[in-house]
Amino acid sequence: MELYPERIEAISRAGQSLGISVLPTQRTTASQMLGTLQAQAQTLRDKYQAYYEIFVRPATGFGSTALLQAAAQGGFRVLKEMKEAVPEKVSRMTDPEEIIPAVINDNEGMFQRGEIIHFQMGIFQYSDTVLGELVERMVSEKCAYPAVAADEVAERTESQYEYPIPRDLILPAVKDRIYPGHLKDMTKDEIFEVIRSGYIGISWIVSPYFLPGFTDRETQHLDKTGIIENDENYVFLTFDDWGTDGTVDRLLNVLDKHHATATFFVRTEYVPNNPNLLRAIAAAGHTIGAHSHKHMSLSNEVRPTYFTELDEQQRKELEEDIILCYDTLQNVIGDMVDADGKPSLSALFRQPTLAVGRNGLETVFDCGYTHAVAGYYTTTDYKAENAKSLAAEIKKNIKSGAILVMHFSDNAKYTADALDQLLTEFESSGSPYRFVGLNKVLS
Numbered sequence: 001m002e003l004y005p006e007r008i009e010a011i012s013r014a015g016q017s018l019g020i021s022v023l024p025t026q027r028t029t030a031s032q033m034l035g036t037l038q039a040q041a042q043t044l045r046d047k048y049q050a051y052y053e054i055f056v057r058p059a060t061g062f063g064s065t066a067l068l069q070a071a072a073q074g075g076f077r078v079l080k081e082m083k084e085a086v087p088e089k090v091s092r093m094t095d096p097e098e099i100i101p102a103v104i105n106d107n108e109g110m111f112q113r114g115e116i117i118h119f120q121m122g123i124f125q126y127s128d129t130v131l132g133e134l135v136e137r138m139v140s141e142k143c144a145y146p147a148v149a150a151d152e153v154a155e156r157t158e159s160q161y162e163y164p165i166p167r168d169l170i171l172p173a174v175k176d177r178i179y180p181g182h183l184k185d186m187t188k189d190e191i192f193e194v195i196r197s198g199y200i201g202i203s204w205i206v207s208p209y210f211l212p213g214f215t216d217r218e219t220q221h222l223d224k225t226g227i228i229e230n231d232e233n234y235v236f237l238t239f240d241d242w243g244t245d246g247t248v249d250r251l252l253n254v255l256d257k258h259h260a261t262a263t264f265f266v267r268t269e270y271v272p273n274n275p276n277l278l279r280a281i282a283a284a285g286h287t288i289g290a291h292s293h294k295h296m297s298l299s300n301e302v303r304p305t306y307f308t309e310l311d312e313q314q315r316k317e318l319e320e321d322i323i324l325c326y327d328t329l330q331n332v333i334g335d336m337v338d339a340d341g342k343p344s345l346s347a348l349f350r351q352p353t354l355a356v357g358r359n360g361l362e363t364v365f366d367c368g369y370t371h372a373v374a375g376y377y378t379t380t381d382y383k384a385e386n387a388k389s390l391a392a393e394i395k396k397n398i399k400s401g402a403i404l405v406m407h408f409s410d411n412a413k414y415t416a417d418a419l420d421q422l423l424t425e426f427e428s429s430g431s432p433y434r435f436v437g438l439n440k441v442l443s
């Protein structure tokens, strides 16, 4: 600020926010640090009209205890990037044509919703323009959202949350709902009745080979329709697994555009890396269900047409996995409700690969899940070659009450476009169908 006031002036004039970067030493005390922060903030306000909340970031690492104490005392917020955008190893390169692809390829994948991205202003020692070009390219190619200054987001307190959700904010109807022992003390017949009433099957899971552990008689009583009868022309779009921001944001935009809500069955293993994305799905009004933590199956596939039951060890692993799955969801969206005021987090379960077996299903219901949901039709949208044929395939299988199995993983490349085409067509032809989340009819 002392050496180059005109540069800071220029940044401010261009509409960018200014913050404070500090490098406390081992011996800096909290009160010295506080003095520094306050003096610098004062200068930013007086000289550069910084009327917004001023952020502090440690020049390296997370910052000393002194910095954190001083920030807490002075009401400053400390920013820490999730990702250093430019790796040190490119800093000595001189050719932008070489630097930019190297950095873009180094940062695999999209930036995440809410992610704080850090660029070191002085990193490129041999070019004054490459940093600007790089920022422009990264924002357009790797970011599904607008890039904004941190202080702009800081003002929107209604869209912020504490993660994990504090225990006292988790809705009572949702809190710790999944734990073992729900079938304790029940007879075998009573347990079968729980399975029978909670299992929603699919047409090809019919024979005893696909339903290990069930008697022939029991097999006859299990659902094979994947349909929930209703008088409202409800159709249930469901999406499985997990994806990245570009894919999910596109899907959410399409559903929003057509006023459709859906059910997302989340494989939770990767959720802790990107809780904002799950939060965004729930905030858009969709039902959230469980799809296990690590995609564990409810039976063993010996051949594609022959399945066996889980052994005791597998059953125990499944139990731990599906409890962890729910807890992971609860930690991110346990406080959220949809447009009807119902909790976003349901106790619905989607069995990975749709395979089932008696003791696998017993484990799911013993943990307190209310339904194990397959569907009327499962798309192979992750193998689709274009949106048009996928839209036609989905269209053929839509009828009142039908549950459609799709994916929100990155390999389901055409799912959003196919739905956009289909729902646009339905709207113009006055279709009676209403696309809603499963919590409209199941609880």
Ligand SMILES: [Zn+2]
Pocket: 240, 241, 291, 295, 352, 353
């Ligand atoms: Zn899956």
